[in-house]
Amino acid sequence: SDVCSSDLKRFTNQAVGSVNAFEHTTICEQSHHIAYSMLTGHKTHHMKPDLVNTEFVLFWGTGAFSANFGMTPMAEKVTTGKQKRGMKTAVVDPRLSNDAALANWWLPVKPDQNATLAMAFIRWIIENRRYDQRYLENANKAAANADSEPTWSNSAYLVKIIDGTPRELLRASEIGIGPKDAYVVSRDGRMAPVIPDDKKQAVKGDLFVTDSVKGFRVKSALQLLKEEAFGLTMEQYSKKCGIDKQTIAEIGR
Numbered sequence: 001s002d003v004c005s006s007d008l009k010r011f012t013n014q015a016v017g018s019v020n021a022f023e024h025t026t027i028c029e030q031s032h033h034i035a036y037s038m039l040t041g042h043k044t045h046h047m048k049p050d051l052v053n054t055e056f057v058l059f060w061g062t063g064a065f066s067a068n069f070g071m072t073p074m075a076e077k078v079t080t081g082k083q084k085r086g087m088k089t090a091v092v093d094p095r096l097s098n099d100a101a102l103a104n105w106w107l108p109v110k111p112d113q114n115a116t117l118a119m120a121f122i123r124w125i126i127e128n129r130r131y132d133q134r135y136l137e138n139a140n141k142a143a144a145n146a147d148s149e150p151t152w153s154n155s156a157y158l159v160k161i162i163d164g165t166p167r168e169l170l171r172a173s174e175i176g177i178g179p180k181d182a183y184v185v186s187r188d189g190r191m192a193p194v195i196p197d198d199k200k201q202a203v204k205g206d207l208f209v210t211d212s213v214k215g216f217r218v219k220s221a222l223q224l225l226k227e228e229a230f231g232l233t234m235e236q237y238s239k240k241c242g243i244d245k246q247t248i249a250e251i252g253r
Contacts, residue, residue, distance in 0.1 A: 051077035060092040063099030090251050113241040120237035123229040124252040139185050139194045142202035155222040156185040156205025166224050175214040
């Protein structure tokens, strides 16, 4: 309400001296609406997990028993899944919440180390090849349709490395193999243009690429993520985020 907003700003601006005032809607609703909108090409602002069929759920920043939209029906679905189907859950939360208490794994991450834990998972998954290679190689809609997948990935898209820093996606027009609206992937050493929404020409790309083409140093998006994730050892990640290596491996698996 306007009253709450006024009180919030009065407290943060005047009492605390901060220029930042974030209401509940800004932290909760706005973040997931914007994320879903960007994820789906602005086709929807909200989605729900398939709790009726899933075998494992990682609750991170939310929970079926203490937070979420439609908490009562969501709690029922999770409870039914755990009791009747053996669905397993893991909860990332510094505190022992209701969700954490009822989970198969509780990951009491240090409050400021969520990104560290995320990178630890990424390193373990890449290092142990637990990623879905077929899905990630699908670079456009046609490739996804051919594999009966509803979506595709830009993991194979090539990124220009400028002054040692990843800057922007390489365009097919920049190396003379396609139009301006096409990006580039590498497949078996050959460059190929890719238009994300193309429904006719299926394009797949290699996931881990480091190369040079027409004067551009390039790396695939997943290669860049791998290099970032491998910046620390699993021991370092574990010590920094407060979660032991065995638990990280069990969840990553």
